[in-house]
Amino acid sequence: MRNVALHLSGHKARSYGGVPAARAVPVARTLRRRPQARQASNAPAAEPAFRMASRRTGQATTVVVVADVAIGAGGLVVIAGPCSVESRQQIRETARRVKAAGARILRGGAYKPRTSPYEFQGLGEKALEWLAEAREASGLPVVTEVLSPEDVDVVGDYADMLQVGARNMQNYALLRKLATSSKPVLLKRGPAATIREWLLAAEYILSGGNPNVVLCERGIRTFETATRNTLDLAGAALVKEISHLPVLVDPSHGTGQRRLVTPASRAALAIGADGLIIEVHPCPDEAWSDGEQSLDPAQFSTLMDDLRGMMAKCA
Ligand code: PEP
Ligand code: MN
Numbered sequence: 001m002r003n004v005a006l007h008l009s010g011h012k013a014r015s016y017g018g019v020p021a022a023r024a025v026p027v028a029r030t031l032r033r034r035p036q037a038r039q040a041s042n043a044p045a046a047e048p049a050f051r052m053a054s055r056r057t058g059q060a061t062t063v064v065v066v067a068d069v070a071i072g073a074g075g076l077v078v079i080a081g082p083c084s085v086e087s088r089q090q091i092r093e094t095a096r097r098v099k100a101a102g103a104r105i106l107r108g109g110a111y112k113p114r115t116s117p118y119e120f121q122g123l124g125e126k127a128l129e130w131l132a133e134a135r136e137a138s139g140l141p142v143v144t145e146v147l148s149p150e151d152v153d154v155v156g157d158y159a160d161m162l163q164v165g166a167r168n169m170q171n172y173a174l175l176r177k178l179a180t181s182s183k184p185v186l187l188k189r190g191p192a193a194t195i196r197e198w199l200l201a202a203e204y205i206l207s208g209g210n211p212n213v214v215l216c217e218r219g220i221r222t223f224e225t226a227t228r229n230t231l232d233l234a235g236a237a238l239v240k241e242i243s244h245l246p247v248l249v250d251p252s253h254g255t256g257q258r259r260l261v262t263p264a265s266r267a268a269l270a271i272g273a274d275g276l277i278i279e280v281h282p283c284p285d286e287a288w289s290d291g292e293q294s295l296d297p298a299q300f301s302t303l304m305d306d307l308r309g310m311m312a313k314c315a
Contacts (some may be wrong), residue, residue, distance in 0.1 A: 003267030050199045052206040053213075055244040061274065062244045064184050067141035067160045069104045071214050076307065077275035079143060080300060081107035081246070083290035084120065085127035092130070093282050095138035097297035100306045105161070106131070106140040107277060111147045112289060113167045120288045128158040135160070139245060143186055143277075149177035156183050166191050166218055166253070169201050171269045179208020186214050186277075188250070191221045195235055199243060215239060215247045219254035228256020228293065231264055237271045246274035252293045258284065259293055262303050269307055278303070 055061075061072040071077045080103040085091045095106045109125035112120060131142045141160035147153050147168065155162060161184045168174055170189035178185050185205055189198045202213050217236040219229025231254030240247050251264035265276055281287045285295040295303065 007036075049196065050203060050243065053199045053202045053243045053245055055242055059244050061240075061246055062211070064246055066105055066143070066184050069141055071248070072274050073143050075236060076269060076273070076311065077105065077167045077248075078103045078304065078307075079105040079107050079275065079277040080280045082109075082281045082287065083279050083294065084109045084112055084122055084286050084288050085130055085144075085250075086123070086132065088130045090282060091127075091134045093138055094280055094297070095134040097282070098139050098300060100299035102308070103140065103295065106134060106138065106142050107163075107279075108134075108142070108144060109289070110144050110155070111151060113145070113147055113165045114289070125154065126153065132158045144176075146174070149173045152177045152181055156181055159183065161164050161186055161214075164201075169193055169198065169260075172204060175201060175204035176208055179199055179205045179210045179211055184212035184214065185210060186216055188216045188218050188247070189220065189232075189235075191219070191229060193220070195239060202243075202245060213245050214274075215243070215245050216250055217247065217254070217273075218250035219256075227254075227260065229254055231255060231267075233267055233271050235271070236268070236273060240272055240274075248275040249273045249278055250277045252277070252279040252290065256293050258293055258295060258299070261293065262306060265303060265307060266310060269310055 020170060053226050063072045069077060080098040081094050082090065083091060086107040102221060108131050110122050110124055110131065112122035118315050131144055135142045143161035143163050144159045145163040145165050146155040157206060162181060163186040164174065166188045169188060187202055202215060205213050217232055219231045222230040224230050231251065236247050236249055249268035251261045251268060255264050261278060268276055278300065279290055279294040280297060280300045281291060281294040282297060284291045284296055287294055
């Protein structure tokens with residue numbers, strides 16, 4: 001097995017990408033509520049913006065452990081798998097192939113948040129069972145999305161990590177419920193969420209009692225339509241600086257196009273992301289969702305070789 005586990009400089013709090021962590025707190029202050037907004041509301045004058053998510057001076061990146069995989073410990077953790085779980089065979093085969101290429105965690109949607117109610121909504125609990133079987137067969141822990149507070153317990157019974165999708169980043173009932181879960185949470189940034197809103201969403205989970213939060217930049221909505229979303233890598237780098245939480249990048253949803261996944265992954269590695277989440281399907285052209293942005297297993301393997309090469313050069 002060839003896992004990507006090379007340690008990179010630039011992940012430690014003391015000097016992040018050449019910016020001393022001491023700057024993190026002043027930067028966080030600039031993200032506080034603006035004075036005008038404060039006057040217009042009853043908010044306290046000195047809002048403790050990110051009480052628990054802020055990186056204090058000298059504080060190292062928090063390591064979030066998913067089963068036996070450490071995210072934030074200095075290596076690049078790659079999560080891979082299909083957008084949606086479609087069959088027992090599909091998820092099992094994908095797990096085998098992505099593991100062989102070096103992925104550390106398996107992804108796959110059982111409950112799908114689709115823009116249209118007429119699109120495939122996911123296979124639900126049956127898909128959770130197949131995900132758990134694929135974990136047993138491959139040894140890869142599993143992350144999958146949970147859409148509503150009512151589903152947190154059942155999804156938590158099968159998954160090793162619970163994903164909050166972009167559309168749900170400000171579903172506060174869901175965040176509060178996840179705060180009581182023993183499972184780590186992958187919190188995607190909302191497509192129209194500011195960094196402040198994203199970190200405050202993380203605060204709901206942290207302050208409610210769950211310290212295991214991993215952030216994920218997956219692209220935001222801008223005037224640009226040539227790519228599905230605009231992958232905000234500068235935002236991801238900023239969040240790495242001001243927060244101690246690990247930050248992943250999703251180059252699949254962040255670009256929407258298969259051929260852009262590799263350059264975006266390389267860029268994410270360069271800005272110091274703690275990991276990537278990438279859509280891989282055994283036959284992307286036949287995928288039930290997000291096929292156009294999915295890699296096939298051979299393309300994923302080539303990408304992993306490429307990332308390992310990049311890390312070896314930087315070592
Ligand atoms: C997904 O991971 O398949 C997904 C729906 O992602 P997002 O919430 O970022 O759109
Ligand atoms: Mn998808």
